Amino acid sequence: MWRRTYLILLLVRIYFALSPSYLHPDEQFQGPEVFAGRIYSYPSQLTWEFTSDRPIRSVFPLWPVYGLPMSVLKWFYHESDQGSPPPELVFHVLRAGMFILSFVLEDWALYELVRTPRYRVPTVVLVASSYVTWTYQTHTFSNSIETLLVLWGLVLIQRIVEDKENLAVLSCVVLSLVAVIGVFNRITFPAFLLVPGLQLLPYFVQRPLALVTLIAFGGFFTLLAIITDTLFYRPSLSSSVLDALRHPVITPLNNFRYNADTNNLATHGLHPHHQHFLANLPQLLGPAFVALALAPFIRSRTGIAVDLRNKRAVAALTGTMILSIFPHQEARFLIPCVPLLLSCLRPLRSRVFLVAWIVFNVTMGFLMGIHHQGGVIPAQLAIPSIVSSPPSPLTDSSGTATQNATVFWWKTYPPPRWLLGNQDNQSLQQPSITTIDLMGIPGPDLVRELDKSVPRNCPSSSSSSSPTAVYLVAPNSATYLDQFNPSSPTSDKSPSSLSLLHQWSYPKHLNLDDLDFAEDGILPTLRRVVGRRGLNVWLVTRSSCVPQSK
Numbered sequence: 001m002w003r004r005t006y007l008i009l010l011l012v013r014i015y016f017a018l019s020p021s022y023l024h025p026d027e028q029f030q031g032p033e034v035f036a037g038r039i040y041s042y043p044s045q046l047t048w049e050f051t052s053d054r055p056i057r058s059v060f061p062l063w064p065v066y067g068l069p070m071s072v073l074k075w076f077y078h079e080s081d082q083g084s085p086p087p088e089l090v091f092h093v094l095r096a097g098m099f100i101l102s103f104v105l106e107d108w109a110l111y112e113l114v115r116t117p118r119y120r121v122p123t124v125v126l127v128a129s130s131y132v133t134w135t136y137q138t139h140t141f142s143n144s145i146e147t148l149l150v151l152w153g154l155v156l157i158q159r160i161v162e163d164k165e166n167l168a169v170l171s172c173v174v175l176s177l178v179a180v181i182g183v184f185n186r187i188t189f190p191a192f193l194l195v196p197g198l199q200l201l202p203y204f205v206q207r208p209l210a211l212v213t214l215i216a217f218g219g220f221f222t223l224l225a226i227i228t229d230t231l232f233y234r235p236s237l238s239s240s241v242l243d244a245l246r247h248p249v250i251t252p253l254n255n256f257r258y259n260a261d262t263n264n265l266a267t268h269g270l271h272p273h274h275q276h277f278l279a280n281l282p283q284l285l286g287p288a289f290v291a292l293a294l295a296p297f298i299r300s301r302t303g304i305a306v307d308l309r310n311k312r313a314v315a316a317l318t319g320t321m322i323l324s325i326f327p328h329q330e331a332r333f334l335i336p337c338v339p340l341l342l343s344c345l346r347p348l349r350s351r352v353f354l355v356a357w358i359v360f361n362v363t364m365g366f367l368m369g370i371h372h373q374g375g376v377i378p379a380q381l382a383i384p385s386i387v388s389s390p391p392s393p394l395t396d397s398s399g400t401a402t403q404n405a406t407v408f409w410w411k412t413y414p415p416p417r418w419l420l421g422n423q424d425n426q427s428l429q430q431p432s433i434t435t436i437d438l439m440g441i442p443g444p445d446l447v448r449e450l451d452k453s454v455p456r457n458c459p460s461s462s463s464s465s466s467p468t469a470v471y472l473v474a475p476n477s478a479t480y481l482d483q484f485n486p487s488s489p490t491s492d493k494s495p496s497s498l499s500l501l502h503q504w505s506y507p508k509h510l511n512l513d514d515l516d517f518a519e520d521g522i523l524p525t526l527r528r529v530v531g532r533r534g535l536n537v538w539l540v541t542r543s544s545c546v547p548q549s550k
Helices: 003-017 031-040 063-077 088-114 117-128 143-161 167-184 189-193 196-206 208-233 241-246 251-259 262-265 275-285 287-302 311-323 337-342 352-371 376-388 444-452 478-482 520-528
Strands: 405-407 434-435 467-475 498-506 535-542
Touching: 003 088, 003 117, 003 352, 031 063, 031 088, 031 167, 063 196, 063 262, 088 117, 117 337, 143 167, 143 189, 143 196, 143 311, 143 337, 167 189, 167 208, 167 251, 189 196, 189 311, 196 208, 196 311, 208 241, 208 352, 208 498, 251 262, 275 287, 275 498, 287 337, 287 352, 311 337, 311 376, 376 405, 376 467, 376 535, 405 444, 444 467, 444 478, 444 498, 478 498
Parallel strands: 405 434, 405 467
Antiparallel strands: 467 535, 498 535
């Protein structure tokens, strides 16, 4: 039964891995966006973490996960004389890669960490049934990579400690590599292994050569990571490694200095120190959090057994405590805790728990894995074809369409520029697309921005050049835009006003940032955000340019 269930959950994981939900901007702008502009001729926008004088993100752990698959695809298409691969294919290849890493490395590590043989498969199945495994762990997050590194750090510590006859040289070398990648990936990585790593001290006292091996290879991999980052951020030094060593870019140090300043964290949002324990862990674990917290008191009634006296629980709890010191706390920071804590639950016989667990994960899976900002990726992939086939208001009397377009995004997550694909290949006759992210600015400010960009005159055969097309991408729940929709009874019919002509829509899109229960009330907000879910692409034009229906 367990193996059959695991195979079904594997298919579920594949489905969510290939679904275009968008959980957080970091999954694009701290990974694929970084390499797309360098490997392909895709447009890309590097965020401040990569462009500041003291960059805080390392490319050393990102290259094998994102850069290598992109380079392999580029080589394959180059050898086949097919140009650059389409961004949609690259997107799915990267997601498939994250699924494979999760399927192989996460499940394998859990199988080794659970010492009792009869509990191993049920534990792997329980973790595989979590929506966090379906969604966060299959997305291109640094937190997802951190989860794998934490698990394998514990596995290697376990292997070293249990190797009583040999020096465990190979395990020490691999552990040093995992530690360096972990620190350069996220500076929070040591928090999860700090206390479990203390059990290595007696081993190193008895076998100092193992400690020397760990330190020596750790220094080598650290040097390699620093050189990699330095050459990435200072390409002018690429001809000399010695120059790179004289002017190194040490991203973990920059990251620590940045996060140690509360004023910097305030720009990202400050949270109470209990946020991780009382809000973020329940959000990730759902009924399992209740079971872990109350199992010692209700075990006789529920049959739920919990074992927190192991290094997995110690790693998760101490890591959460250390991360709680910092006032900026997001749920994704605790993704490594999910498999660690779920592995502390014994095989479950409580029907109440199983029903609650299934309902929780199915609900959160469809919310976070399908609908959460679910239209941003499909819309960005569709923009080139939408712009290339404009409607009649954007063509002159000779039928010539504009080759320039400005696309405004409103009330969505930032659109990844790289998904627009190859913009430099003139032989493809692709339009030039400018992306402007307006975030969640007030409606009147949005109208002013659109009014400045939309041409005052309609296209005509006498014009020497085609006008720049203006498009707006916004959620269907943005009722403020109804007044500009000609098909809406509340639209403004004055000749000078703007009009929105619907071009494209994606129904599986929810904008949770648009929830305003305090001002609008619970039911009206749900009717608007959930009842009018979806993401639309509109052509913005003057009302006078829109053909009047008879």
